Amino acid sequence: MSSRLEFNTISRSYGDTxxxxxxxxxxxxxxxxxxxxxxxxxxxxxxxxAAGLDEPSSGEVVVDGENLDGVPSEQRGVALVFQKPLLxxxxxxxxxxxxxxxxxxxxxxxxxxxxxxxxKLVKLADLAQRSSGRLSGGxxxxxxxxxxxxxxxxxxxxxxxxxxxxxxxRDEMYSLMDDIRAELAPTIVLVTHDxxxxxxxxxxxxxLDSGRILQHGPVAxxxxxxxxxSVNRILGGLNAVPGNLADGVHHSALGRFPVQPGLRDGxxxxxxxxxxxxxxxxxxxxxTVTVTGIKSLGAHTLVHVASLGSRSSAExxxxxxxxxxxxxxxxxxxxxxxxxxxxxxxx
Ligand code: ADP
Ligand code: MG
Numbered sequence: 001m002s003s004r005l006e007f008n009t010i011s012r013s014y015g016d017t018x019x020x021x022x023x024x025x026x027x028x029x030x031x032x033x034x035x036x037x038x039x040x041x042x043x044x045x046x047x048x049x050a051a052g053l054d055e056p057s058s059g060e061v062v063v064d065g066e067n068l069d070g071v072p073s074e075q076r077g078v079a080l081v082f083q084k085p086l087l088x089x090x091x092x093x094x095x096x097x098x099x100x101x102x103x104x105x106x107x108x109x110x111x112x113x114x115x116x117x118x119x120k121l122v123k124l125a126d127l128a129q130r131s132s133g134r135l136s137g138g139x140x141x142x143x144x145x146x147x148x149x150x151x152x153x154x155x156x157x158x159x160x161x162x163x164x165x166x167x168x169x170r171d172e173m174y175s176l177m178d179d180i181r182a183e184l185a186p187t188i189v190l191v192t193h194d195x196x197x198x199x200x201x202x203x204x205x206x207x208l209d210s211g212r213i214l215q216h217g218p219v220a221x222x223x224x225x226x227x228x229x230s231v232n233r234i235l236g237g238l239n240a241v242p243g244n245l246a247d248g249v250h251h252s253a254l255g256r257f258p259v260q261p262g263l264r265d266g267x268x269x270x271x272x273x274x275x276x277x278x279x280x281x282x283x284x285x286x287x288t289v290t291v292t293g294i295k296s297l298g299a300h301t302l303v304h305v306a307s308l309g310s311r312s313s314a315e316x317x318x319x320x321x322x323x324x325x326x327x328x329x330x331x332x333x334x335x336x337x338x339x340x341x342x343x344x345x346x347x
Pocket of ligand 1: 037042
């Protein structure tokens with residue numbers, strides 16, 4: 001199950017509209033890459049192309065060095081799990097999972113024994129004989145996963161498979177994915193519009209925006225070192241403070257924050273993450289600011305601050321602090337970066 005998948009400059013047009021533009025992405029064996037993007041960004045189209053359910057207008061899909069151009073879907077060794085599980089409702093759970101082995105000519109006994117091993121993995125062995133029309137949403141999706149894995153695919157493609165489940169069931173599926181990865185080490189492409197899901201499940205995230213990959217990198221890099229304002233926004237970064245860079249320091253009404261090396265002097269946005277800033281005493285840090293808003297998120301609180309006397313809403317910064325920070329609007333506080341230098345982008 002541990003093959004290497006490459007998309008080489010894949011484009012796809014429908015009529016005059018190009019929905020994928022020169023997508024290049026490599027997924028190393030046994031790694032899980034999340035394709036993160038808004039609805040309509042082209043995620044499903046790219047998965048369908050990998051699965052052989054759609055063809056690129058140009059570019060190629062390569063698995064373990066083999067160009068899959070012209071290879072029919074069922075011969076690709078690529079399994080796709082959809083948001084809707086698409087089980088055969090008249091078949092039992094075990095026969096759904098055994099289906100492709102039966103189609104390949106295995107005896108009923110061999111196919112069912114093989115299927116049972118995968119039902120154990122997804123913790124549904126107890127329900128093997130149940131009609132699959134009588135399962136809950138979470139159980140159906142486990143069967144769909146078992147059915148995909150039982151085909152022993154070279155690549156496992158998941159198209160928003162957990163998005164219709166409630167948050168508790170979703171967390172259960174995340175821990176099941178950990179078990180599957182530990183046991184079988186499949187190469188996975190996970191499509192999602194949920195940045196938390198991408199961060200929990202994947203080793204790396206590729207951000208797709210209007211058919212283009214904006215950045216692909218390890219999960220932490222996408223959060224703390226976004227390439228652009230769009231990536232910062234898509235990963236949930238709340239800060240984009242306009243200012244100027246000079247000698248590796250970002251200057252704005254909020255203060256002077258050292259940022260990463262290698263950027264040219266000139267206009268730039270400070271995108272330091274809300275979790276990477278601490279509120280300290282007013283005279284202690286590189287900046288003294290006023291608290292302009294406080295929003296409780298339950299276990300966390302968002303604190304909005306602005307420069308003293310600021311009138312521009314652009315020059316606010318949001319800080320996420322654990323629990324209740326015990327501060328009030330109008331109070332003067334200092335800011336300090338936690339375990340990091342600042343991060344700035346120019347576009
Ligand atoms: P996502 O999965 O990210 O929501 P899709 O890959 O489904 O996005 O769609 C990307 C874009 O391609 C959308 O604008 C969609 O309307 C368009 N599209 C997808 N499939 C077709 C098709 N068969 N014909 C025409 N347009 C399509
Ligand atoms: Mg989709």
